[in-house]
Amino acid sequence: MLTELRKTFYLLDNQFIIKGRTQEKPAGRVAPDYGLVTTPQLHYMVYCRNTSGRYGKATIEGYYEKLSKAFIELTKQAFCSGDDYRSLKVDCANGIGALKLREMEHYISQGLSVQLFNDGTKGKLNHLCGADFVKSHQKPPQGMEMKANERCCSFDGDADRIVYYYLDVDGHFHLIDGDKIATLISSFLKELLLEIGESLNIGVVQTAYANGSSTRYLEEVMKVPVYCTKTGVKHLHHKAQEFDIGVYFEANGHGTVLFSKAAETKIKQLAKESGDKKREAAKMLENVIDLFNQAAGDAISDMLVIEAILTRKGLTVQQWDALYTDLPNRQLKVKVADRQVISTTDAERQVVTPLGLQEAINDLVKTYRLSRAFVRPSGTEDIVRVYAEADSQENADSLARAVSLAVFQLAGGVGEMPQPGF
Numbered sequence: 001m002l003t004e005l006r007k008t009f010y011l012l013d014n015q016f017i018i019k020g021r022t023q024e025k026p027a028g029r030v031a032p033d034y035g036l037v038t039t040p041q042l043h044y045m046v047y048c049r050n051t052s053g054r055y056g057k058a059t060i061e062g063y064y065e066k067l068s069k070a071f072i073e074l075t076k077q078a079f080c081s082g083d084d085y086r087s088l089k090v091d092c093a094n095g096i097g098a099l100k101l102r103e104m105e106h107y108i109s110q111g112l113s114v115q116l117f118n119d120g121t122k123g124k125l126n127h128l129c130g131a132d133f134v135k136s137h138q139k140p141p142q143g144m145e146m147k148a149n150e151r152c153c154s155f156d157g158d159a160d161r162i163v164y165y166y167l168d169v170d171g172h173f174h175l176i177d178g179d180k181i182a183t184l185i186s187s188f189l190k191e192l193l194l195e196i197g198e199s200l201n202i203g204v205v206q207t208a209y210a211n212g213s214s215t216r217y218l219e220e221v222m223k224v225p226v227y228c229t230k231t232g233v234k235h236l237h238h239k240a241q242e243f244d245i246g247v248y249f250e251a252n253g254h255g256t257v258l259f260s261k262a263a264e265t266k267i268k269q270l271a272k273e274s275g276d277k278k279r280e281a282a283k284m285l286e287n288v289i290d291l292f293n294q295a296a297g298d299a300i301s302d303m304l305v306i307e308a309i310l311t312r313k314g315l316t317v318q319q320w321d322a323l324y325t326d327l328p329n330r331q332l333k334v335k336v337a338d339r340q341v342i343s344t345t346d347a348e349r350q351v352v353t354p355l356g357l358q359e360a361i362n363d364l365v366k367t368y369r370l371s372r373a374f375v376r377p378s379g380t381e382d383i384v385r386v387y388a389e390a391d392s393q394e395n396a397d398s399l400a401r402a403v404s405l406a407v408f409q410l411a412g413g414v415g416e417m418p419q420p421g422f
C-alpha cells in the first residue's frame, strides 16, 4: 500500500504522466499539491489530468461532486428509503479515509448517514482494525460498537480496500468480502444490461484467493464468465480492460469495475434516445459508471456503489450475505530461506518448483472434501503464503497446516516447523 502511495507521489512530484507514459517534469512546471488524500483519490487526480479533465475535475471537490451526484441520482427514487438503508458504520483503520469521509459526509447526507470509528483521533494505523485485520482474523475491528444485524464496513489504511460485515442475533460474526461484493455488483449490472437489451459483454476477474463458492455461484448460478489472474491489482485491472464491463475484486476487498469506451458511448446514447424503460436503465448505468473509480479500487466509491445497490434492490445485509455460503478457509505464512525457490504457473494455482511440492499438495487435498490448496511466494513480505479451503473450518485449518509442513520440508523452511493439525 505504502509503496504504491510513494510511487504515485513520486510521479506527481517529479514527473508528468502523458498518455500512460512518464516523462521528466519540464523545467519551470509546478506539480500540483493536493495535500493529504487517499491513494484512489490520487489515482483519480492523475486520471483526470491525463484525460484533460474529460474524466472529471482534478480537485478534491471535483471527486466529491462527481461521486455524490451519481450516488444521489441512483438512490433518490429508490424503492427502499427506510432508516435501515440510510445508516452505515465505518471503521476507517485510523487512516486517511476518516478525514476524507468526514469531508464528504455532507455531499451524500441526503442518501446515507455514516458513523465513523477508528478515525485516527487515538489508536494506530491498521492496528487491530481495518479491512485487512477484519478479513484475515474474520472478526470485528476493535473500537467499533456493533449491534445485531447492523451493516458495518472497514476501509484499510489508505482507503483502497473495503469489506462489509455484521453480527447476527446470536452474536456470530459474518464477513462479506471482495468476492461477495463482486457478486452483488455483477448481478446488479447484469440486470441493467438485460433491461437495456444490448449485448455488452461482462466478465468477472478474481485471483486464486477467491472463495470457491463465489466462483461456483458466479459461473453456475449467475452464468457470468470468471477469469483468474495472479495476485496484485495490476493483473486484475489489465484483465478487466478486455471486457465491455470488467468487474474485478481481490477477496481482500480491493477492486472496482471498468467500462470500455465503446460501452460508455453506447450507454450514453441509450440514455438519450431509447424508450422509457430502456432509458431509465441506461441512465442508471451512466450513474454507475460515474460512481466507480475507473482509475483504481476505491473504498469510498465502492461503499457508495454497494449502498446504492442495497437501497435500490431493497436488500438487507443478511440477504446479501445469503447469496451463497463461503467455504471455510485458512491462510498461513511459512518462513523459508529463499522464497524465490517457489515458482508457480496457472495464475499461481500450481507449483512448478521445487519438484515434488505440487504432488505433495495434490495428495493432501485428496484427503479432504470440497478442498483446494495452493502456495505462492508473497510479493510484499518475505514469506510463502499458504491457502486452503475445505468443507469445515477444522478441515481447512488442518489442510493448511499439512500444506505448510510440506512447504517447510520441501522449500527450505527456517525457524519453527509448522505442526500438523491446528
Ligand SMILES: CC(=O)N[C@H]1[C@@H](OP(=O)(O)O)O[C@H](CO)[C@@H](O)[C@@H]1O
Residues within 6 Å of the ligand: 001, 209, 231, 232, 233, 250, 252, 254, 377, 378, 379, 380, 381, 385
Ligand atoms: C493474499 C493477499 O491478500 N495478498 C495481498 C498482498 O500481496 P502478497 O503478494 O500476497 O503479499 O498485498 C497486495 C498489495 O496490497 C495485495 O494486492 C494482495 O492481494
